[in-house]
Amino acid sequence: MAEDGTSDARDVTLEVVLRPVTAADLDRFEAEFAGPEGPGPYQWFGHTPAQRPRQLLAERGLLGGDENMLSVTVGDTLVGRVEWFRRAWGRADTSSCWEIAIGLFTAHRGRGIGTRAQRQLVDYLFAHTRVERVQVCTDAENIAEQRAVEKAGFTFEGRIRRAQWRAGAWHDQLIYSVLRTP
Ligand SMILES: CC(C)(COP(=O)(O)OP(=O)(O)OC[C@H]1O[C@@H](n2cnc3c(N)ncnc32)[C@H](O)[C@@H]1OP(=O)(O)O)[C@@H](O)C(=O)NCCC(=O)NCCS
Numbered sequence: 001m002a003e004d005g006t007s008d009a010r011d012v013t014l015e016v017v018l019r020p021v022t023a024a025d026l027d028r029f030e031a032e033f034a035g036p037e038g039p040g041p042y043q044w045f046g047h048t049p050a051q052r053p054r055q056l057l058a059e060r061g062l063l064g065g066d067e068n069m070l071s072v073t074v075g076d077t078l079v080g081r082v083e084w085f086r087r088a089w090g091r092a093d094t095s096s097c098w099e100i101a102i103g104l105f106t107a108h109r110g111r112g113i114g115t116r117a118q119r120q121l122v123d124y125l126f127a128h129t130r131v132e133r134v135q136v137c138t139d140a141e142n143i144a145e146q147r148a149v150e151k152a153g154f155t156f157e158g159r160i161r162r163a164q165w166r167a168g169a170w171h172d173q174l175i176y177s178v179l180r181t182p
Pocket of ligand 1: 039040042043101102103104105108109110111112113114115116137138139142143144145147148
């Protein structure tokens with residue numbers, strides 16, 4: 001692997017680590033995901049305010065709440081972020097689960113990092129929180145994320161029709177989950 005953390009071939013030995021977000025990481029996320037190219041074709045929703053993650057970082061390190069984030073690293077290289085959000089199926093006090101999300105920098109996609117990072121996040125959430133279910137939703141055309149979550153152990157559950165407004169049109173979403181006790 002090169003010193004900048006990039007590699008031409010899929011590196012089965014690469015060590016993906018999730019760690020707490022720093023203010024410098026947020027600077028980088030803002031720069032990388034500022035326009036349509038950075039987030040990729042399925043994650044650009046127009047410009048969003050940068051204040052909220054800064055505020056949550058200052059208040060609680062972007063951890064321990066209903067909106068959370070960890071940085072994804074390979075070696076010492078920051079390659080992206082994972083997030084998790086509380087979702088309720090009925091009453092939030094008894095029936096909430098986590099919904100995860102991921103964004104890798106363009107230079108680090110297609111190397112197996114997304115698969116590993118999402119599996120690690122699932123393991124982390126089952127180890128440190130009490131939820132029974134971790135879910136993820138992705139665009140019906142986002143083949144890379146569909147493959148990544150399947151390889152990370154998620155099971156396809158269904159298609160949510162015309163759920164997401166993006167790029168001037170409605171888009172179907174696919175929902176997947178991992179259960180604590182399969
Ligand atoms: C989606 C994303 C997290 C996947 O992570 P990744 O590290 O790039 O994916 P992986 O290397 O783990 O590969 C996953 C699988 O998808 C395949 N894949 C990767 N990019 C692909 C593409 N553009 N088209 C088709 N398949 C693709 C890989 O070949 C691999 O499958 P295989 O093992 O059968 O060959 C990453 O590409 C990303 O951050 N994309 C932009 C943001 C995004 O879409 N986030 C998800 C929102 S729900």
